[in-house]
Amino acid sequence: MKILKKKQTTALLCVAFLIGLASSALASGAHEGVMVENCRIRYIPAKEPKAAGYMAIHNHGSEARVLVSLSTDKAEKVEMHETLIEGNVAKMRQVNxxxxxxxxxxxxxxxxxxxxxxxISPDLKFGDSVKLILHFKDGAKVEAEAKVVSIHEDMDMRHEHMGH
Ligand SMILES: [Cu+2]
Incomplete structure (x- = not known):
């Protein structure tokens, strides 16, 4: 397989994830070559009904892919944001x-x-899985499972992730 030549660990994780996703991904007509890894929602048990989410998206195809929106039935909407530093202040901007x-x-x-x-649904607990659908500009939809994690767990996951 071509992807194995690249970053082997990453490729193996992707393959493992794909196997897990196979049935739903095929059913939703996912394009080949887009793989989602390390998908999580950083849940903060606070009054604010919002939460940040992160994932890595790998594109093993020969054309760029453009993510235009995400949806889930566990939140009213999912926005894509970019953090920008202006002076000493971190600001967030929504991107389309x-x-x-x-x-x-x-x-x-x-x-x-x-x-x-x-x-976001107030019923979510640490360890829950939330189904997400990624919508691409070419009409493709890719399903992913986001795990609800604490900030501390997320830090641990990032360290593991950076290790490979
Ligand atoms: Cu934001």
Missing amino acids: ELAIPANGSLEMKSGGFHLMFQK
Whole structure:
């Protein structure tokens, strides 16, 4: 397989994820070559009914793919945000499109591109899985499972992720 030549660990994780997703991804007509990894919602048990989300999207295809929206039945809406530093102040800006380059990937993370779940379901608990649908500009839909994590768990996951 071509992808195994690249970053082997990443490729293996993607393959493992794809196997898990196979039935639903095929059913939703997912385009080949887009894989979602390390998808999580950072839940803050507070009064604010919003939460940040992160994932890595790998595009193993030969054309760039453009993410235009996400949906879930566990939040009123899912916005795509970018964090910008202006002076000493971090500001967030909503973006309408996120491009994943051909044979490349987009890593969402704190301080960069991220998701913002608005009016997220108050029933969610740590460890829950939330089904997300990624909508691409070409009409393709890709399903992903986002895990609800605490900030501390998210930090641990990021360390593991950076390790490979
Ligand atoms: Cu934001």
